[in-house]
Amino acid sequence: MIVNRLIVIYPLMKKYDFRAAVVGTRTAVPVLGGGKKRYINFDNAASTPAFKAVTRSLDKFIQYYSSVHRGTGYKSVVSTWAYDQAHLDSLRFVGADPEYFTSILMKNTTDAINKLARRLDFKSGDIVLSSLMEHHSNDLPWRVQARTEYIEIDDTGHLDIDDLKRKLKKYGRKVKLVAITAASNVTGLIPPVNEIARLAHSAGAKILVDAAQIVAHRQVRMGVPGEPESADYLVFSAHKMYAPFGIGVLIGPKETFKAGDPDSVGGGTVNFVTTSDIQWAHLPDKEEAGSPNVPGAVALSAAINALETIGFSKIAAHEKELTRYALKKLSAYEEIELYGPDRWIQGEDRVGVIAFNITGIYHAVVAAILSYEGAIAVRNGCFCAHPYIQRLLRISDEEAIDYRDDISDGIRLKVPGMIRVSFGIYNTKSEIDRFMKIIEMIIRGKYKGEYSVDKRSGEAHPAGFEFKNDIRF
Ligand SMILES: Cc1ncc(COP(=O)(O)O)c(C=O)c1O
Numbered sequence: 046m047i048v049n050r051l052i053v054i055y056p057l058m059k060k061y062d063f064r065a066a067v068v069g070t071r072t073a074v075p076v077l078g079g080g081k082k083r084y085i086n087f088d089n090a091a092s093t094p095a096f097k098a099v100t101r102s103l104d105k106f107i108q109y110y111s112s113v114h115r116g117t118g119y120k121s122v123v124s125t126w127a128y129d130q131a132h133l134d135s136l137r138f139v140g141a142d143p144e145y146f147t148s149i150l151m152k153n154t155t156d157a158i159n160k161l162a163r164r165l166d167f168k169s170g171d172i173v174l175s176s177l178m179e180h181h182s183n184d185l186p187w188r189v190q191a192r193t194e195y196i197e198i199d200d201t202g203h204l205d206i207d208d209l210k211r212k213l214k215k216y217g218r219k220v221k222l223v224a225i226t227a228a229s230n231v232t233g234l235i236p237p238v239n240e241i242a243r244l245a246h247s248a249g250a251k252i253l254v255d256a257a258q259i260v261a262h263r264q265v266r267m268g269v270p271g272e273p274e275s276a277d278y279l280v281f282s283a284h285k286m287y288a289p290f291g292i293g294v295l296i297g298p299k300e301t302f303k304a305g306d307p308d309s310v311g312g313g314t315v316n317f318v319t320t321s322d323i324q325w326a327h328l329p330d331k332e333e334a335g336s337p338n339v340p341g342a343v344a345l346s347a348a349i350n351a352l353e354t355i356g357f358s359k360i361a362a363h364e365k366e367l368t369r370y371a372l373k374k375l376s377a378y379e380e381i382e383l384y385g386p387d388r389w390i391q392g393e394d395r396v397g398v399i400a401f402n403i404t405g406i407y408h409a410v411v412a413a414i415l416s417y418e419g420a421i422a423v424r425n426g427c428f429c430a431h432p433y434i435q436r437l438l439r440i441s442d443e444e445a446i447d448y449r450d451d452i453s454d455g456i457r458l459k460v461p462g463m464i465r466v467s468f469g470i471y472n473t474k475s476e477i478d479r480f481m482k483i484i485e486m487i488i489r490g491k492y493k494g495e496y497s498v499d500k501r502s503g504e505a506h507p508a509g510f511e512f513k514n515d516i517r518f
Pocket of ligand 1: 090091153154155156180183226228229230255257258282284293
């Protein structure tokens with residue numbers, strides 16, 4: 046699997062109007078003290094807005110929407126074409142050979158990993174090697190099915206490749222799978238997936254790449270099956286790539302899914318059934334039980350086409366520029382602690398995700414001020430990566446147990462966490478400037494509201510002001 050490390054001559058390239066490609070960039074939202082400000086979304090690692098090309102496609106497709114497969118009406122035929130095309134598009138998007146791989150359309154990355162975990166035929170004693178930098182979705186599904194061990198990280202949050210080597214040596218052929226993220230949703234770090242694939246394969250293990258945080262930002266290639274650096278399985282979510290309509294993708298060798306029974310069964314999964322016999326359908330139908338999300342699949346295809354049309358060299362160059370710019374601004378303040386490498390390291394690739402804290406101010410309060418006073422959306426907390434956050438914040442196991450006990454008692458007043466900003470193609474340097482003004486205000490204590498943290502939710506709110514739920518769709 047190759048995350049193309051692109052050599053980009055940015056100034057020579059024609060400027061692309063990234064902003065015009067995305068829906069909702071002009072939305073103004075209410076702020077504390079009255080009036081409205083134009084919304085800034087720095088929470089793209091959680092979910093992106095839609096591409097205009099995606100909503101246009103959906104507007105057109107919905108006129109033809111109908112049931113897929115086995116419907117004889119014209120609209121059913123058209124819908125089936127569109128649905129089948131999404132499988133092909135997703136394979137092409139990551140360079141997966143359609144003869145060897147199948148694409149299974151699921152709800153999201155989490156759903157896709159859960160399916161794979163259920164479908165791999167783990168025997169007692171088999172080990173999955175995950176890592177301490179994973180999102181819970183690439184950790185918990187493995188724990189349920191097999192013994193799961195974790196590759197360590199170093200002080201800057203990078204994956205410790207020597208520890209991977211040690212663990213592969215220690216556990217030998219018991220390691221059936223290495224399950225690794227292609228980019229961290231906390232620090233934006235990009236582990237050397239090619240090298241990890243080579244090490245996993247040489248130890249006789251397969252590799253799953255969690256591509257949720259990379260597919261909208263770098264070109265991904267699964268590689269040629271059987272080659273040491275290729276990926277065996279790959280998963281991603283359309284809602285993180287400008288198509289938020291409920292689709293995720295699981296790509297893997299057909300052989301894996303031809304074997305055995307599907308984990309979820311029912312309509313659509315069979316060719317023939319009697320009361321005593323079941324003949325499973327061909328792939329991917331066998332693994333896609335029930336009526337599928339056809340509009341979601343159409344949205345996925347449209348997003349893939351849009352990303353390919355813009356081109357990953359332009360996308361990567363723009364987002365790297367934003368990340369470098371934001372890191373430079375944030376690292377100028379001694380009150381700000383950055384997690385992961387605290388600056389842009391020349392030559393190191395990193396997606397546009399930055400996590401930080403401001404000394405002496407609770408992360409939930411910082412996020413609330415950004416939202417209520419700046420109309421800026423960020424994320425705060427542990428980003429579904431508790432073990433990674435625990436390491437980065439240097440929280441001991443004893444302290445972690447105290448926090449867990451507080452949470453069990455319904456107290457979330459001092460749950461550790463960070464603030465995360467994450468960029469998409471449509472974000473701009475002037476948005477970062479606006480963000481930095483609020484950060485400066487927070488550091489200087491010059492914000493307007495009086496914020497308190499809700500004991501149960503852990504969220505912070507300003508006294509005497511709340512957003513009104515008055516928008517009807
Ligand atoms: C690295 C990574 N993996 C998996 C997921 C889960 O994705 P989804 O919520 O779309 O299932 C996320 C979500 O943030 C993620 O960042």
